[in-house]
Amino acid sequence: MNPFSEKGTPIxxxxxxxxxxxxxxxxxxxxxxxxxxxxxxxNGTEFEANWFSHQxxxxxxxxxxxxxxxxxxxxxxxxxxxxxxxxxxNESALEHTISYEQLAVDLTAFLASREKDCxxxxxxxxxxxxxxDHLYRYSDLLEMEQGVAAERLVGxxxxxxxxxxxxxxxxxxxxxxxxxxxxxxxxxxxxxxxMTITAAEQQTMNYYMNLSAFAPSDxxxxxxxxxxxxxxxxxxxxxDLMDANSTWLEMLLLHEYNECYLYWSCxxxxxxxxxxxxxxxxxxxxxxHLHKAAELLKKYEHKDPQEVIPDGKFPEPIVLGENIGYVxxxxxxxxxxxxxxxxxxxxxxxxxxxxxxxxxxxVNPSVSVVPSHNVIxxxxxxxxxDYRYEVAPSPVKQLRNRCVDNTSVGRERCxxxxxxxxxxx
Numbered sequence: 001m002n003p004f005s006e007k008g009t010p011i012x013x014x015x016x017x018x019x020x021x022x023x024x025x026x027x028x029x030x031x032x033x034x035x036x037x038x039x040x041x042x043n044g045t046e047f048e049a050n051w052f053s054h055q056x057x058x059x060x061x062x063x064x065x066x067x068x069x070x071x072x073x074x075x076x077x078x079x080x081x082x083x084x085x086x087x088x089x090n091e092s093a094l095e096h097t098i099s100y101e102q103l104a105v106d107l108t109a110f111l112a113s114r115e116k117d118c119x120x121x122x123x124x125x126x127x128x129x130x131x132x133d134h135l136y137r138y139s140d141l142l143e144m145e146q147g148v149a150a151e152r153l154v155g156x157x158x159x160x161x162x163x164x165x166x167x168x169x170x171x172x173x174x175x176x177x178x179x180x181x182x183x184x185x186x187x188x189x190x191x192x193x194x195m196t197i198t199a200a201e202q203q204t205m206n207y208y209m210n211l212s213a214f215a216p217s218d219x220x221x222x223x224x225x226x227x228x229x230x231x232x233x234x235x236x237x238x239x240d241l242m243d244a245n246s247t248w249l250e251m252l253l254l255h256e257y258n259e260c261y262l263y264w265s266c267x268x269x270x271x272x273x274x275x276x277x278x279x280x281x282x283x284x285x286x287x288x289h290l291h292k293a294a295e296l297l298k299k300y301e302h303k304d305p306q307e308v309i310p311d312g313k314f315p316e317p318i319v320l321g322e323n324i325g326y327v328x329x330x331x332x333x334x335x336x337x338x339x340x341x342x343x344x345x346x347x348x349x350x351x352x353x354x355x356x357x358x359x360x361x362x363v364n365p366s367v368s369v370v371p372s373h374n375v376i377x378x379x380x381x382x383x384x385x386d387y388r389y390e391v392a393p394s395p396v397k398q399l400r401n402r403c404v405d406n407t408s409v410g411r412e413r414c415x416x417x418x419x420x421x422x423x424x425x
Contacts, residue, residue: 008287044203109323133163166372168410172355
């Protein structure tokens with residue numbers, strides 16, 4: 001499909017009444033796990049597009065441009081609110097959190113598995129193991145506080161076991177900065193991957209930041225606080241990959257194109273007829289938003305949209321599904337890596353005075369103060385072993401013991417063995 005060749009819903013026909021805006025929520029007991037993750041993904045994508053438009057409006061004094069932005073921005077905010085309310089009232093925030101982390105794991109794995117830019121793939125693989133560990137921590141908390149087994153929520157498609165332990169995710173801020181990808185020469189899949197994963201991780205960060213104060217227990221509030229700040233690190237690394245040399249209106253075009261692509265992907269893979277109709281409706285809206293962005297690019301920068309997106313035809317759709325083998329491979333080979341400036345390095349190769357060790361000492365002066373560890377420690381004290389869903393023992397032998405929470409892997413020298421990151425041919 002080439003959205004530049006399609007006719008969308010005219011923008012002035014896109015505003016909905018309050019009745020039309022309030023959707024029928026999914027049944028949390030019957031819904032496919034990936035329907036929920038698609039909803040979260042598109043919620044985050046709409047927020048990213050909306051917030052980018054706000055920032056652009058704050059960086060121009062041209063009233064005509066501001067009016068054009070306000071028009072499409074209002075529609076996109078309506079779209080986001082409708083998507084957010086697809087979540088039912090009887091689904092707890094912590095149950096919903098499991099879907100956030102399943103999205104993070106399986107979306108990241110899918111994007112990494114097809115990514116041709118080795119630097120971008122490394123970034124995806126690196127953060128993948130951290131989101132994978134977050135899923136494990138939240139799942140143990142959910143089982144303890146609500147008696148709900150997260151394996152049912154993820155449908156058995158995503159394993160639940162330790163990744164790179166969350167305690168090791170806390171890095172000195174400068175070590176989360178990444179190099180820009182050159183969008184002028186980058187493959188369209190790379191452009192879409194950087195924009196998609198930034199939107200998804202930003203949505204997760206915002207959800208946890210806002211939710212932390214409303215969590216019903218002290219340990220839950222602390223866990224959300226800790227992981228929200230790790231998601232800030234992820235947003236930093238992912239947003240840095242996008243080409244900052246692109247102009248505001250070039251990026252506006254790319255944002256709208258990415259929205260079209262993701263709605264098209266969701267539409268093709270959705271199993272729920274009602275939700276599929278939402279994807280179809282929003283895709284038709286976004287096609288008109290894309291045409292408007294192309295029009296603004298021509299008017300204000302005198303550029304043809306093909307200078308930004310040479311071939312408007314979509315690549316293969318994003319398919320959210322099981323990635324157990326891929327995640328296990330990355331866990332086995334890269335669990336002992338961290339980040340130093342804009343590269344990924346093994347813990348054993350860091351100097352004694354590295355930023356990583358200094359910052360770890362400041363943030364984690366004792367394992368006993370780290371919320372992600374305390375969640376597992378509490379589970380161990382109550383039940384004698386942690387909660388997991390595994391198809392086989394962990395590929396990292398140091399993470400197999402279900403009676404001890406390992407806080408050394410990914411944080412201390414010689415705590416585990418790792419080989420290296422790999423690139424796609």
